[in-house]
Amino acid sequence: MTILTASNIGISFGGIKAVDDVSFSVDAGRILSIIGPNGAGKTTLFNVVSGLYVADRGHVELMGEDVTGCAPEALAALGLSRTFQNLQIFQRMTAAENVMVGRHLRERCHLLSDLFRLPSVTRQNRATREAALALLDEVGLRRRADQLAGSLPYGACKRIEIARALAAEPRVLLLDEPAAGCNSVETEEIDHLVRRVANKGIAVVLVEHDMKLVMKVSDRVLVLERGRPLTEGTPREVRDNPAVLEAYLGKHGARGAARA
Amino acid sequence: MPAWLGHRSLTLIVLAAIVVLLPLGFPSSYYFRVASLVWVSAFAAVGLNILMGQAGQVSLGHAGFFGIGAYAVAIGPAHVGLPSWGALLIGAVISAALAWLVGRPILRLKGHYLAIATLGLGVLVALVITTESRWTGGPDGMSVAKLSLLGWRATGSSTWYWITGGVLVAGTWIALNLGETPTGRAFRALHDSEVAARVAGVDVARFKLQAFVIAAVYASLAGSMLAMMNGFVNPDQAGFLHSVELVTMVVLGGLGSVVGSIVGAAMLITLPQVLTVFQEYEHLLLGLIIIVSMIFMRDGIVPTVSRWLAGRVRT
Numbered sequence: 001m002t003i004l005t006a007s008n009i010g011i012s013f014g015g016i017k018a019v020d021d022v023s024f025s026v027d028a029g030r031i032l033s034i035i036g037p038n039g040a041g042k043t044t045l046f047n048v049v050s051g052l053y054v055a056d057r058g059h060v061e062l063m064g065e066d067v068t069g070c071a072p073e074a075l076a077a078l079g080l081s082r083t084f085q086n087l088q089i090f091q092r093m094t095a096a097e098n099v100m101v102g103r104h105l106r107e108r109c110h111l112l113s114d115l116f117r118l119p120s121v122t123r124q125n126r127a128t129r130e131a132a133l134a135l136l137d138e139v140g141l142r143r144r145a146d147q148l149a150g151s152l153p154y155g156a157c158k159r160i161e162i163a164r165a166l167a168a169e170p171r172v173l174l175l176d177e178p179a180a181g182c183n184s185v186e187t188e189e190i191d192h193l194v195r196r197v198a199n200k201g202i203a204v205v206l207v208e209h210d211m212k213l214v215m216k217v218s219d220r221v222l223v224l225e226r227g228r229p230l231t232e233g234t235p236r237e238v239r240d241n242p243a244v245l246e247a248y249l250g251k252h253g254a255r256g257a258a259r260a
Numbered sequence: 261m262p263a264w265l266g267h268r269s270l271t272l273i274v275l276a277a278i279v280v281l282l283p284l285g286f287p288s289s290y291y292f293r294v295a296s297l298v299w300v301s302a303f304a305a306v307g308l309n310i311l312m313g314q315a316g317q318v319s320l321g322h323a324g325f326f327g328i329g330a331y332a333v334a335i336g337p338a339h340v341g342l343p344s345w346g347a348l349l350i351g352a353v354i355s356a357a358l359a360w361l362v363g364r365p366i367l368r369l370k371g372h373y374l375a376i377a378t379l380g381l382g383v384l385v386a387l388v389i390t391t392e393s394r395w396t397g398g399p400d401g402m403s404v405a406k407l408s409l410l411g412w413r414a415t416g417s418s419t420w421y422w423i424t425g426g427v428l429v430a431g432t433w434i435a436l437n438l439g440e441t442p443t444g445r446a447f448r449a450l451h452d453s454e455v456a457a458r459v460a461g462v463d464v465a466r467f468k469l470q471a472f473v474i475a476a477v478y479a480s481l482a483g484s485m486l487a488m489m490n491g492f493v494n495p496d497q498a499g500f501l502h503s504v505e506l507v508t509m510v511v512l513g514g515l516g517s518v519v520g521s522i523v524g525a526a527m528l529i530t531l532p533q534v535l536t537v538f539q540e541y542e543h544l545l546l547g548l549i550i551i552v553s554m555i556f557m558r559d560g561i562v563p564t565v566s567r568w569l570a571g572r573v574r575t
Binding site for chain 2: 050052071072073076077081082084088089090091092093097100101102104105107108109111114115116117121124125128161164165168
C-alpha cells in the first residue's frame with residue numbers, strides 16, 4: 001500500500017531551482033533512499049514534503065489524501081514524522097522528555113487539567129514516560145533517559161531524534177542523514193534500527209551519504225543531481241549506473257574509477 | 261515515586277514553611293509590608309516566567325496587565341459598584357481577553373520584534389490609564405476600596421501578608437504543576453526548537469498564546485492584590501519601568517526556574533530597602549549587584565547555585 005507520494009515537486013529560491021520536477025512514492029514497510037551530491041536538493045525535498053517549505057509546483061499525497069501545503073503539525077497528525085540533518089533536539093529537556101514530546105499527539109492535552117495536575121494527568125504522564133523509555137531502549141539510550149539532551153554526544157542526539165519521531169507512531173518516517181557523525185558500530189546499529197522500523201510496516205524515506213548503509217537497507221534508491229532526478233532503481237541498478245558515478249565524481253573522476 | 265515529583269512537593273513545602281515562619285522574626289509591621297510586596301511581585305514573576313522561562317517568549321509590556329488588574333479593583337467598586345473580589349475577577353478576564361486578542365497577531369513575531377510589540381502593548385495600556393482621568397484619576401492615581409468578604413474587611417499589613425503569601429504558594433503550585441505535563445512540555449519544546457516541536461505535532465501558535473494568557477492573568481491578579489493592599493493605584497504600576505522590573509526579576513533569579521523568580525523578586529524588592537543605609541549610593545550599588553550577578557551567574561541565581569551545590573555533593 002502506497003503511503004506517501006510526491007509528484008512533480010518544484011521549488012526555487014531567488015531564481016535557483018533547488019528542487020525541479022522530482023517525484024517519488026513509498027509503500028508501507030519499504031525503504032526508499034534519496035542520495036545525491038551535496039546541494040542536490042535532498043533536504044529541501046524533505047522540507048517540502050514535511051510541510052516546512054511550500055512548494056511552487058507539485059503535489060504531496062499522504063494515505064491517498066492531498067496534503068500539499070499542509071502545516072507540519074497537521075502532517076504529523078496524519079502520520080508523518082521526520083528527523084533533521086542539523087540536530088533539532090530540545091537541549092534543555094532530558095532525553096526521556098524529548099521522546100515524550102514526540103507522543104504529544106497521542107496524549108490528551110487540556111490546559112486546565114494540566115494547571116491543576118488532575119490525577120488523570122499524572123496517570124497519563126506515567127504511561128507516556130513508559131512509552132518513551134521503551135523507545136529509548138530501542139535506540140540504546142535507556143540508561144541516559146534522565147540526562148539533559150544538550151549534554152549528550154552527537155550520535156546519541158541523532159538517536160533521540162529517531163526515538164522522538166517513532167514516538168508519534170508514524171505511518172511514514174523521513175530520516176535525514178541519521179548516520180552522519182556516527183562511527184561504524186553506531187552506523188551498524190542505525191542499519192538494524194531502520195530495518196526494524198520498516199518491518200513494523202512504517203514507510204521509510206532515508207537521506208544518507210553513507211553508501212554502504214544505503215545499499216544495504218534500501219528497497220529503492222532515488223538519485224538527485226542539482227535538484228533534478230537522475231535515476232531511480234534498486235540499489236544494484238543505481239550502483240551500476242555510470243551516470244551516478246559521474247554525478248558524484250565528475251566525468252574525469254568517473255573514468256578513473258571505472259579504470260580502477 | 262519519580263524524582264521530579266519529590267522535588268516539586270519539597271519546593272512547595274519549603275516555600276510554605278518560609279511564609280509561615282518568617283513573621284516570627286519580624287520586629288515591626290514594616291517588615292510585614294515589605295514581605296507582602298515581595299510575595300506580590302514574586303507572584304507576577306512566577307507567571308511571567310511561564311511565558312519567558314518555559315515558552316521562551318519575551319514580554320516587555322507585562323506591567324500593562326498588572327495595571328489592568330490594579331485599576332479593575334479601583335474602578336469596579338468606585339464607579340460601577342462592584343464588590344472588590346468581583347472586580348478582581350473581571351480584571352483577570354479582561355487581561356486574559358486582551359492577551360488572547362493581541363497575542364494572536366504579535367506572537368508570530370520573534371525575539372526583538374516580539375519585545376517591541378509587547379512593549380507597545382504595555383505603553384498603550386499605561387497611556388489609556390493616564391489619559392482617561394475621568395475613570396482613573398489620571399496621573400495622580402486614585403484610591404482603592406478595601407477588600408471585604410462576607411462582612412470581613414482585609415486591612416493591616418499582617419492580614420495582607422497572609423493573603424499574598426497564600427496566593428503565592430497557590431501560584432507556585434500551579435507553575436510547578438505545569439512543568440511536567442503535556443502543556444508544559446510543549447512550552448519547553450517550542451522554546452528549544454520551534455521546527456522540531458511543530459514536526460512533533462505541537463501547535464506552536466496555540467501554546468504560545470496559552471503561555472501569554474496565563475502570564476497575563478498572573479500579572480493581573482498581582483496588580484489587583486497590590487492595589488487593594490496599598491489602598492491606592494497610580495499609572496506607574498502599568499508603566500514601562502515596572503515591566504522591566506518584572507523581566508529583571510525573572511532573568512536575575514533564573515529563566516525557567518520557578519524558585520528563581522521568587523528569589524529574583526525578593527532581591528529586587530528587599531535590596532533597595534537594605535541599601536538605603538548607603539544613602540546616595542543606593543541605586544549605584546543596586547545596579548552593580550545586578551550587573552555582577554549577571555556576569556557570574558548568567559543562567560540566573562537559582563540555577564547557578566543549585567548546579568554548584570550539586571557539584572559539591574557529588575565530590
